[in-house]
Amino acid sequence: MIEIKNLHKSFGSLEVLKGIDLTVNKGEVVCIIGPSGSGKSTVLRCINKLEVPTSGTVIVDGHDIMSRETDINYVRTEAGMVFQQFNLFPHMNVLANVTLGPIKVRGVNRDEADKLGLELLAKVGLADKARNYPEQLSGGQKQRVAIARSLALQPRVMLFDEPTSALDPELVGEVLEVMKQLAMEGMTMIVVTHEMNFAREVADRVIFIDQGVIQEANEPKEFFANPKHPRLRDFLGKVQLAC
Amino acid sequence: MAFQFEPSVVVDTLPMLMRGLKLTIYITLGGLSLGFFLGALAGLMKLSRNFLVRKLAGFYVETIRGTPMLVQAMFLYFGVPMALGMRIPPLVAGILVIAVNSGAYIAEIVRGAVQSINPGQMEAARSIGLRRGQAMLYVVWPQAFKRMIPPLGNQFIISLKDTSLLMVIGVGELLRTGQEIVAVNFRAFEVYLAVAIVYLAMTISISWGLRCLEKRLQIQSR
Ligand SMILES: Nc1ncnc2c1ncn2[C@@H]1O[C@H](COP(=O)(O)OP(=O)(O)OP(=O)(O)O)[C@@H](O)[C@H]1O
Numbered sequence: 123m124i125e126i127k128n129l130h131k132s133f134g135s136l137e138v139l140k141g142i143d144l145t146v147n148k149g150e151v152v153c154i155i156g157p158s159g160s161g162k163s164t165v166l167r168c169i170n171k172l173e174v175p176t177s178g179t180v181i182v183d184g185h186d187i188m189s190r191e192t193d194i195n196y197v198r199t200e201a202g203m204v205f206q207q208f209n210l211f212p213h214m215n216v217l218a219n220v221t222l223g224p225i226k227v228r229g230v231n232r233d234e235a236d237k238l239g240l241e242l243l244a245k246v247g248l249a250d251k252a253r254n255y256p257e258q259l260s261g262g263q264k265q266r267v268a269i270a271r272s273l274a275l276q277p278r279v280m281l282f283d284e285p286t287s288a289l290d291p292e293l294v295g296e297v298l299e300v301m302k303q304l305a306m307e308g309m310t311m312i313v314v315t316h317e318m319n320f321a322r323e324v325a326d327r328v329i330f331i332d333q334g335v336i337q338e339a340n341e342p343k344e345f346f347a348n349p350k351h352p353r354l355r356d357f358l359g360k361v362q363l364a365c
Numbered sequence: 366m367a368f369q370f371e372p373s374v375v376v377d378t379l380p381m382l383m384r385g386l387k388l389t390i391y392i393t394l395g396g397l398s399l400g401f402f403l404g405a406l407a408g409l410m411k412l413s414r415n416f417l418v419r420k421l422a423g424f425y426v427e428t429i430r431g432t433p434m435l436v437q438a439m440f441l442y443f444g445v446p447m448a449l450g451m452r453i454p455p456l457v458a459g460i461l462v463i464a465v466n467s468g469a470y471i472a473e474i475v476r477g478a479v480q481s482i483n484p485g486q487m488e489a490a491r492s493i494g495l496r497r498g499q500a501m502l503y504v505v506w507p508q509a510f511k512r513m514i515p516p517l518g519n520q521f522i523i524s525l526k527d528t529s530l531l532m533v534i535g536v537g538e539l540l541r542t543g544q545e546i547v548a549v550n551f552r553a554f555e556v557y558l559a560v561a562i563v564y565l566a567m568t569i570s571i572s573w574g575l576r577c578l579e580k581r582l583q584i585q586s587r
């Protein structure tokens with residue numbers, strides 16, 4: 123589904139990614155952890171070309187995002203993205219947030235888009251908020267709307283960038299619940315997260331990124347029970363202390 | 366002979382100013398509508414990824430903001446026809462001057478407002494597959510436009526007052542009409558006072574209308 127080979131990314135003289143290789147198969151859930159500034163967001167953002175890779179290849183569902191023939195806007199509909207800061211459109215109500223993509227990108231008519239939008243809002247438990255504006259919602263509700271907005275394009279893979287980091291602790295659960303459900307339905311997912319329990323429970327594979335490279339990748343049980351890389355051991359120690 | 370203030374002359378002058386007032390309003394509205402298009406275009410061009418496009422818009426804004434409007438008016442009305450070999454009607458020249466002049470300031474208003482919108486909005490819009498232009502049109506612009514309203518209102522008032530400069534190119538706007546009346550009755554004090562009152566009445570109405578509009582928009586966004 124996603125194939126990343128020797129991905130490099132620099133911002134000016136700062137080399138953030140120094141050769142990332144990662145293959146994610148259909149239906150797989152991959153969690154990415156790592157210290158702040160290690161390049162986790164940058165990896166995700168290179169997948170849908172919000173950041174242009176400096177070199178390397180990124181192939182999303184058969185589309186090479188670096189190729190001139192690739193319609194990047196199409197690839198972006200295949201790879202939905204959920205941001206830490208939600209980034210809902212504040213001037214549109216919740217339903218309009220969800221239907222904008224289907225209407226303007228897919229050319230679906232309004233009635234059909236509304237129907238789809240309401241279905242998706244029901245799926246994330248927010249059918250009754252369709253006519254509300256984003257600022258009337260709690261953080262957890264906003265993030266669930268953002269998930270519905272991405273799902274409205276019927277993506278093949280979902281990219282989550284610390285979807286619960288901006289939330290009050292009591293609101294984290296409702297968002298993780300929606301993500302868990304998505305995972306169970308077979309959605310391919312890449313999740314940057316600090317929620318170790320979620321990673322342990324839902325992920326098929328956990329990846330530790332540090333200093334611009336993947337330092338360790340393993341299935342979650344082994345990953346958390348037997349961390350091999352000293353920096354990962356160090357990192358897990360710190361995270362557990364913080365919890 | 367000692368000066369004696371005649372309030373009745375002020376009152377009598379007001380209706381005589383109406384013809385000029387009408388022209389002032391036409392020029393202001395016409396010039397600003399055009400100026401808004403120019404300004405929006407130049408403002409967005411300043412945000413372009415293309416270096417040349419950015420420089421072109423920057424050149425326009427710098428040139429206009431760096432020269433007096435009076436000079437721009439004289440240049441367009443007296444200078445340009447020499448090069449073109451044809452005259453421009455004063456009214457058309459007046460509207461063009463207001464448009465080109467306000468456009469430069471509006472460009473900065475537009476650029477600032479668009480830049481003030483969180484880049485996350487553009488990214489979220491792009492991430493659902495909208496093209497750059499669509500993301501601008503449906504997501505960034507509506508939010509930016511709300512922020513443009515106060516400074517645009519300010520520009521409205523400035524441009525309205527600036528139309529008085531157009532008397533030098535023979536546009537029969539408000540001030541020019543006043544001047545013509547003075548030429549006949551020599552009551553400069555009363556007539557120009559009346560002219561000032563009319564300008565003030567307009568600018569106060571605009572400020573008031575804008576405050577109402579802003580309040581409405583604030584309520585709407587809740
Ligand atoms: N647009 C940019 N311009 C310059 N530097 C950037 C840019 N985006 C990211 N960086 C830098 O790249 C590095 C990696 O950033 P990235 O956001 O990928 O880290 P992260 O692992 O997601 O961190 P966090 O856990 O804090 O979100 C950081 O040092 C950051 O300052």
Ligand SMILES: [Mg+2]
Nearest residue numbers: 162163164284
């Ligand atoms: Mg990040």
